[in-house]
Amino acid sequence: xxxxxxxxxxxxxxxxxxxxxxxxxxxxxxxxxxxxxxxxxxxxxxxxxxxxxxxxxxxxxxxxxxxxxxxxxxxxxxxxxxxxxxxxxxxxxxxxxxxxxxxxxxxxxxxxxxxxxxxxxxxxxxxxxxxxxxxxxxxxxxxxxxxxxxxxxxxxxxxxxxxxxxxxxxxxxxxxxxxxxxxxxxxxxxxxxxxxxxxxxxxxxxxxxxxxxxxxxxxxxxxxxxxxxxxxxxxxxxxxxxxxxxxxxxxxxxxxxxxxxxxxxxxxxxxxxxxxxxxxxxxxxxxxxxxxxxxxxxxxxxxxxxxxxxxxxxxxxxxxxxxxxxxxxxxxxxxxxxxxxxxxxxxxxxxxxxxxxxxxxxxxxxxxxxxxxxxxxxxxxxxxxxxxxxxxxxxxxxxxxxxxxxxxxxxxxxxxxxxxxxxxxxxxxxxxxxxxxxxxxxxxxxxxxxxxxxxxxxxxxxxxxxxxxxxxxxxxxxxxxxxxxxxxxxxxxxxxxxxxxxxxxxxxxxxxxxxxxxxxxxxxxxxxxxxxxxxxxxxxxxxxxxxxxxxxxxxxxxxxxxxxxxxxxxxxxxxxxxxxxxxx
RNA sequence: GGAUCUGUAGCUCAAUUGGAUAGAGCACUUGGCUUCGAACCAAGGGGUCGGGGGUUCGAGUCCCUCCAGAUCCGCCA
Numbered sequence: 001x002x003x004x005x006x007x008x009x010x011x012x013x014x015x016x017x018x019x020x021x022x023x024x025x026x027x028x029x030x031x032x033x034x035x036x037x038x039x040x041x042x043x044x045x046x047x048x049x050x051x052x053x054x055x056x057x058x059x060x061x062x063x064x065x066x067x068x069x070x071x072x073x074x075x076x077x078x079x080x081x082x083x084x085x086x087x088x089x090x091x092x093x094x095x096x097x098x099x100x101x102x103x104x105x106x107x108x109x110x111x112x113x114x115x116x117x118x119x120x121x122x123x124x125x126x127x128x129x130x131x132x133x134x135x136x137x138x139x140x141x142x143x144x145x146x147x148x149x150x151x152x153x154x155x156x157x158x159x160x161x162x163x164x165x166x167x168x169x170x171x172x173x174x175x176x177x178x179x180x181x182x183x184x185x186x187x188x189x190x191x192x193x194x195x196x197x198x199x200x201x202x203x204x205x206x207x208x209x210x211x212x213x214x215x216x217x218x219x220x221x222x223x224x225x226x227x228x229x230x231x232x233x234x235x236x237x238x239x240x241x242x243x244x245x246x247x248x249x250x251x252x253x254x255x256x257x258x259x260x261x262x263x264x265x266x267x268x269x270x271x272x273x274x275x276x277x278x279x280x281x282x283x284x285x286x287x288x289x290x291x292x293x294x295x296x297x298x299x300x301x302x303x304x305x306x307x308x309x310x311x312x313x314x315x316x317x318x319x320x321x322x323x324x325x326x327x328x329x330x331x332x333x334x335x336x337x338x339x340x341x342x343x344x345x346x347x348x349x350x351x352x353x354x355x356x357x358x359x360x361x362x363x364x365x366x367x368x369x370x371x372x373x374x375x376x377x378x379x380x381x382x383x384x385x386x387x388x389x390x391x392x393x394x395x396x397x398x399x400x401x402x403x404x405x406x407x408x409x410x411x412x413x414x415x416x417x418x419x420x421x422x423x424x425x426x427x428x429x430x431x432x433x434x435x436x437x438x439x440x441x442x443x444x445x446x447x448x449x450x451x452x453x454x455x456x457x458x459x460x461x462x463x464x465x466x467x468x469x470x471x472x473x474x475x476x477x478x479x480x481x482x483x484x485x486x487x488x489x490x491x492x493x494x495x496x497x498x499x500x501x502x503x504x505x506x507x508x509x510x511x512x513x514x515x516x517x518x519x520x521x522x523x524x525x526x527x528x529x530x531x532x533x534x535x536x537x538x539x540x541x542x543x544x545x546x547x548x549x550x551x552x553x554x555x556x557x558x559x560x561x562x563x564x565x566x567x568x569x570x571x572x573x574x575x576x577x578x579x580x581x582x583x584x
Numbered sequence: 585g586g587a588u589c590u591g592u593a594g595c596u597c598a599a600u601u602g603g604a605u606a607g608a609g610c611a612c613u614u615g616g617c618u619u620c621g622a623a624c625c626a627a628g629g630g631g632u633c634g635g636g637g638g639u640u641c642g643a644g645u646c647c648c649u650c651c652a653g654a655u656c657c658g659c660c661a
Contacts, residue, residue, distance in 0.1 A: 039604085039605090049603075049641080049642085083603085084642075085641095086604070128661095264661090288659085290658070300657080304658085307658055307659050309659090311659060312659080314659090318659095343589065343654095343655075347656055347657070377655080379654080414623060441597085445590085447654065448596085453596090457610085460596090461598090461609060465624090468624075521601090529598065529599090532609095539625065542620080543625040543626080546620065547620055548620050584623080
């Protein structure tokens with residue numbers, strides 16, 4: 001009998017069964033299986049400690065009782081008890097070989113992983129830029145983390161709906177329209193439309209600060225737009241089209257796609273229902289002329305209002321976000337909703353979710369799960385957040401171009417024999433990959449100071465290191481005249497035996513656990529760390545154990561390890577949104 | 585003033601959310617290419633986990649309290 005894809009959950013099941021056999025079925029024993037430090041084993045279960053503590057038993061004796069009932073596992077594992085009651089599991093080499101032989105393609109890895117979120121629909125809201133503004137480095141986190149999360153969830157069996165919630169209805173549009181009508185430079189508009197729109201916004205903003213009459217004029221333009229004035233509506237459409245084209249180009253470069261792009265304006269006609277229902281259920285109340293929600297049970301939000309309609313009767317982003325929650329729950333039938341924004345909006349989304357829970361409960365709607373996937377800001381050298389309207393934000397376009405240039409210089413230095421077109425292609429994968437990997441590899445909750453040095457680093461835990469390991473594997477197979485995916489290469493493989501082989505095999509088997517962890521917390525850096533360690537194990541193995549040796553059995557098992565390392569590395573990088581290479 | 589997040593090696597970051605001896609990269613020192621790609625590998629030095637107290641078999645992780653930085657707190661998104 002072969003092991004399932006997810007060895008940790010296999011052990012979890014066995015441990016629960018053992019607890020049941022002890023008559024503890026309903027006592028809340030949690031096995032707490034996790035990947036172990038290699039010094040102790042491949043997996044460990046720590047749950048006996050917490051359980052014994054709660055039940056006032058000797059933890060080590062309790063753990064021993066569990067182990068005594070795990071006889072079925074001894075075919076595949078060496079079991080041992082350590083310290084105060086850790087249960088350690090080490091896979092036998094035969095079990096490692098069997099697992100490796102079973103999961104022999106990206107496809108099979110996926111079918112193994114797909115049980116995790118089978119039948120669940122996730123709506124993921126990410127990127128969500130504001131119309132008429134250029135994307136700068138601050139926008140990259142939401143895009144690359146969002147894309148990675150979508151791919152990870154889909155890989156693990158979820159049905160993913162990707163929605164780009166574009167900011168296309170802000171109050172800034174009055175100023176922009178006023179600027180367009182009064183300050184427009186047609187030549188500049190033809191040359192770089194988005195650049196010109198951004199200039200117009202800034203100029204109009206400055207003008208309305210100087211002159212109250214200009215501010216009034218801008219407000220009047222907004223009112224006209226909201227009342228459906230044909231000229232302003234046409235202008236608004238045109239601005240959106242220009243923006244969308246620029247955004248699409250960035251998305252193309254980064255390999256990001258959406259199923260829907262329902263901006264804030266889409267929810268205009270759905271706001272009245274929100275106001276009515278929240279008022280009827282007495283969740284919302286009038287305060288200082290505005291419609292607001294307080295949460296008396298909450299220490300902060302009992303006094304800090306959630307303003308869902310402004311005192312002038314206009315909507316704000318709380319209004320549209322509420323309407324959006326409803327639409328996603330009802331129209332998309334979401335089981336879970338994940339919204340990616342920076343951490344500064346944490347209060348807003350906490351209030352949104354508190355309000356939504358009360359609203360859906362009182363109106364007897366099914367409540368989806370909700371996750372505000374927040375991330376830290378990218379700071380400038382001064383330690384302040386990089387902002388569009390202050391200082392000198394670095395354009396995303398420029399960043400990506402610079403990344404490719406630097407990567408091209410490096411490829412040319414390392415592999416001058418390759419034709420230029422291929423070096424350009426490699427530079428694209430390496431450069432763009434390095435930029436997005438730099439963001440993904442870091443725990444999303446912390447801020448970081450932007451530096452070219454860091455984001456374009458090609459050493460250590462970076463995309464080029466992982467891509468390099470992949471190209472070395474492809475190179476081995478080129479040498480023996482096979483493709484890296486040819487199953488014939490691994491025919492007759494024997495069980496892994498050397499330290500390098502065993503460590504690599506064990507690392508491969510823990511892939512499933514990493515997918516669990518990464519999707520449970522929606523933190524791609526766990527996967528990055530794993531892939532980096534896997535590539536490191538491979539490099540160690542590669543230096544210590546020659547693959548192309550005469551002994552056919554040794555050669556086959558090393559080729560098997562190469563193939564499995566390759567598919568996991570490639571699958572992993574593809575999940576992170578990176579393109580992989582055969583040469584570099 | 586209230587609240588949230590952050591503080592780990594000289595620098596940039598991890599630590600599976602309470603588990604076993606806190607780990608990587610860069611930088612520094614040393615060794616390894618006539619041998620499957622050296623964008624690599626092996627080894628070494630470098631830590632009061634911001635300070636102090638507490639909770640328990642066990643704390644970088646939880647609680648309290650200071651210190652420092654970032655962010656949010658009524659009509660921007």
